[in-house]
Amino acid sequence: MMKKKGNDRGTNSKASGELVVRRLTHLDPVLIEELKEYGKEALGESALDEWMLPVIASCGLLFVGKVGEEIVGVAEILRCLEGHDLYLEGFYIRDAYRRRGYGKALLNSIKELVAKEGYERLLVTLAPENEAGLCLYQSTGFIEIDYLPDHYGKGRHRLLLKHILTPP
Numbered sequence: 648m649m650k651k652k653g654n655d656r657g658t659n660s661k662a663s664g665e666l667v668v669r670r671l672t673h674l675d676p677v678l679i680e681e682l683k684e685y686g687k688e689a690l691g692e693s694a695l696d697e698w699m700l701p702v703i704a705s706c707g708l709l710f711v712g713k714v715g716e717e718i719v720g721v722a723e724i725l726r727c728l729e730g731h732d733l734y735l736e737g738f739y740i741r742d743a744y745r746r747r748g749y750g751k752a753l754l755n756s757i758k759e760l761v762a763k764e765g766y767e768r769l770l771v772t773l774a775p776e777n778e779a780g781l782c783l784y785q786s787t788g789f790i791e792i793d794y795l796p797d798h799y800g801k802g803r804h805r806l807l808l809k810h811i812l813t814p815p
Contacts, residue, residue, distance in 0.1 A: 664714040666749055668756040671709045674701050682711075682721060689739035695723055708733070708761065712740075712753040719744040720753045724761070727770070733761055735771040754787045762812040769812060772798065772805035784808050 674682070679697050686694030695703060700723075703709045708724035723737035740750045758769060772795065773780045785808075793807040 666712045666714055666719065666752045666756070668710055668712050668753060668760070670760070671704050671711060674704050674709075681718065685718065685721065685741055686737065686739065689741060690737060693737070695737060703736070707736075710753070710757050710760070712749060712756070714744070714749075719749050722753060722757050724757075724769075731765060731767040733766050733769050735769055738771070750783050751787055754783070758787070758810065758812055759815070763815050765814075767812055769810045771808050773808070775804055775806050781806065781808075784810075 671678075679700055682700055683694070683697055686700075700709070703723045703725070707726060708722075710722040710724070711718050712720040712722075718741070720740040721737065722735060725734045725736050726732075727734055738750075738754070740753065761769065769789075771784060771789065773784070775781075775794070787810070789808040789810045791806050792809050795805045795807055797803065798805040
């Protein structure tokens, strides 16, 4: 478990507490439904469903960031077959908690945790028009390494970013 302070960003938003990051390995039915709904709200059709969330939790890496008892963000990570790379399949901060520093805090905590486990790179793709996401990733040390035209089908282009993890 890792704790990070959220930052006060903007004039009307205040971080309401410390972000605690936990890795989940087993999900009960209530938590599956909760994560499914949060994912749909944030990611739309690309959100993981009740079939994939338990698979990620048991075979990949599933992290939640919480403030108090409230889940503010989630990271869903797959291990790449070759090398010591990870792929950030899904990452979101719930609407009510955006622009408060929680995204940066959650990403930085996850990078520290997976680096301790010996992983070397964290990869992520995002839509080129997702300026807020690109800004967040770049602010935490990700660099763009490729443009993937039609990556998720015709007209669904992606940028590929990487972050070199620093061992503790």
